[in-house]
Amino acid sequence: MDEIDRKIADILQTDGRAASVDIASAVGVSTSTANERVRRLVANGTITEWRGVLDPEKVGAALCVFVFLDLAYDGEAEACRALMAFPEVQELHHISGQHSYLMKVRVADTNALQRFLQSSVKPLPAVQRTETLVSLDALKETTVVKISPDARES
Incomplete structure (x- = not known):
């Protein structure tokens, strides 16, 4: 997992509906490259689910x-x-x-x-x-995971 993959994963875990063109622009690659990297992150198990988060x-x-x-x-x-x-x-x-x-x-x-x-x-x-x-009050509740700079592709 390189720096571009880490950035893409970080974008998607905070906004799973981010458009490919916006992801590509944010990480400095073409839209087709961003799409291919997302497909690879799904295929290797880094991205495990796509879902809506309910109140x-x-x-x-x-x-x-x-x-x-x-x-x-x-x-x-x-x-x-x-x-x-x-x-x-x-x-x-x-x-x-x-x-x-x-x-x-x-x-x-x-x-x-x-x-x-x-x-x-x-x-x-x-x-x-x-x-x-x-729990009287949830001050923070998230599924966002801090991505280590040492994260390796599995």
Whole structure:
């Protein structure tokens, strides 16, 4: 991944709808070269998705919570597959420290959270304990990744 690829990737992760001609102009290459580089970034797995980002409040998912999960080893893989399948779960991280996993969840309100935990999470056989933290305000929430100058093409 050279400097031009890094610039193109940075542009696209902040504006996935950027026009090829605008990308080309911003990085100093022809439009066809910019298009080819974007195709290569997709083909090599650097760009993994194209999607719209929604305002959670406008789509009924205003409450953001983080749930620490302690899972038993027996049934852990099955529990993780089940958790990843729930649309309310935005992120699931295997973490170090006192808990096994950290899960980011978005639901409408505390009633919806209680229903989700009681009916979907806690019944999973491997779930031994949960601890829920409610986000009062998201000061920064992004999917933008800082691109290292040492980034290599895979």
